[in-house]
Amino acid sequence: MTASKKAKAKPAAKASRIDWTTKTALVTGANRGIGLETARQLGQAGCKIVLAARDLQLGEEAAQPLVAEGLRVRVEKLDVSDEQSVKDCARRLKKSRVGVDILVNNAGIYDRTPIMELETETFMQVFRTNTLGALWCSQAFIPGMVERQWGRVVMVSSGLGTFSRGMLGHPCYAISKAALNALTIKLAQATPDVVKINAVRPGWVKTRLAGALGKDSVETGAERVVHLALLPDDGPSGGYFRGKRPSRW
Numbered sequence: 001m002t003a004s005k006k007a008k009a010k011p012a013a014k015a016s017r018i019d020w021t022t023k024t025a026l027v028t029g030a031n032r033g034i035g036l037e038t039a040r041q042l043g044q045a046g047c048k049i050v051l052a053a054r055d056l057q058l059g060e061e062a063a064q065p066l067v068a069e070g071l072r073v074r075v076e077k078l079d080v081s082d083e084q085s086v087k088d089c090a091r092r093l094k095k096s097r098v099g100v101d102i103l104v105n106n107a108g109i110y111d112r113t114p115i116m117e118l119e120t121e122t123f124m125q126v127f128r129t130n131t132l133g134a135l136w137c138s139q140a141f142i143p144g145m146v147e148r149q150w151g152r153v154v155m156v157s158s159g160l161g162t163f164s165r166g167m168l169g170h171p172c173y174a175i176s177k178a179a180l181n182a183l184t185i186k187l188a189q190a191t192p193d194v195v196k197i198n199a200v201r202p203g204w205v206k207t208r209l210a211g212a213l214g215k216d217s218v219e220t221g222a223e224r225v226v227h228l229a230l231l232p233d234d235g236p237s238g239g240y241f242r243g244k245r246p247s248r249w
């Protein structure tokens with residue numbers, strides 16, 4: 001069965017007996033926007049949080065209200081566009097005996113350059129952040145999930161990189177998210193089903209990235225991500241979701 005068929009075959013939401021207080025969730029780009037709210041909601045669900053940010057100080061400032069809420073938060077410096085930074089973060093966590101059970105590949109940037117004016121450097125920076133960053137984080141943390149026979153990975157993708165919707169986003173961003181979707185399928189195919197790997201379209205969310213186009217609250221956007229991060233053990237893998245509903249790629 002193909003990964004996408006697997007995703008359709010199983011319902012996404014079923015009552016789960018998973019003790020989320022035993023799980024650690026790492027969220028990239030978690031110092032603001034959807035990432036920060038995803039970290040908060042996962043913390044409120046009981047998970048220990050690794051709040052990852054490329055600027056440590058911004059990460060620590062963002063963590064303060066979560067800590068004040070009583071959530072268990074560790075802040076890590078992680079620039080997803082830098083493979084060495086990903087490896088360094090993974091090494092520090094391993095040294096502290098922190099196993100990442102839930103990975104949310106959220107960090108992302110937007111670019112509006114028209115395709116004929118696109119320079120390699122711009123393309124690579126967007127691609128390194130939105131696509132390769134997710135690959136490097138997956139390579140760093142999925143093996144531990146497989147070893148522990150449990151894991152969840154969520155790729156925060158975008159309707160703008162969706163072929164069935166005509167790839168409507170600006171070129172570089174749309175291509176990077178379409179590639180992220182392809183990466184989701186390939187990772188799910190290569191990983192046992194105990195690790196659920198899915199991509200989500202969070203909708204138009206009121207963040208700095210969406211600017212004036214944002215419609216949904218950051219809480220609603222994050223709920224759509226968290227839904228896949230907290231999938232039950234019979235949940236889908238290798239799927240693409242528009243919020244909580246399956247989406248065409």
Ligand SMILES: NC(=O)c1ccc[n+]([C@@H]2O[C@H](COP(=O)([O-])OP(=O)(O)OC[C@H]3O[C@@H](n4cnc5c(N)ncnc54)[C@H](OP(=O)(O)O)[C@@H]3O)[C@@H](O)[C@H]2O)c1
Binds near residue numbers: 204
């Ligand atoms: N908002 C929407 O409507 C929407 C729709 C579809 C998909 N998305 C996706 O949702 C995700 C979150 O976006 P958002 O809307 O919450 O935007 P945002 O408020 O601009 O947040 C983006 C986050 O990514 C971080 N980031 C950027 N480059 C990074 C890097 N190299 N390493 C680590 N972190 C990095 C930013 O950190 P700094 O503060 O250091 O810049 C920030 O924390 C993105 O992947 C985006 O493509 C958003």
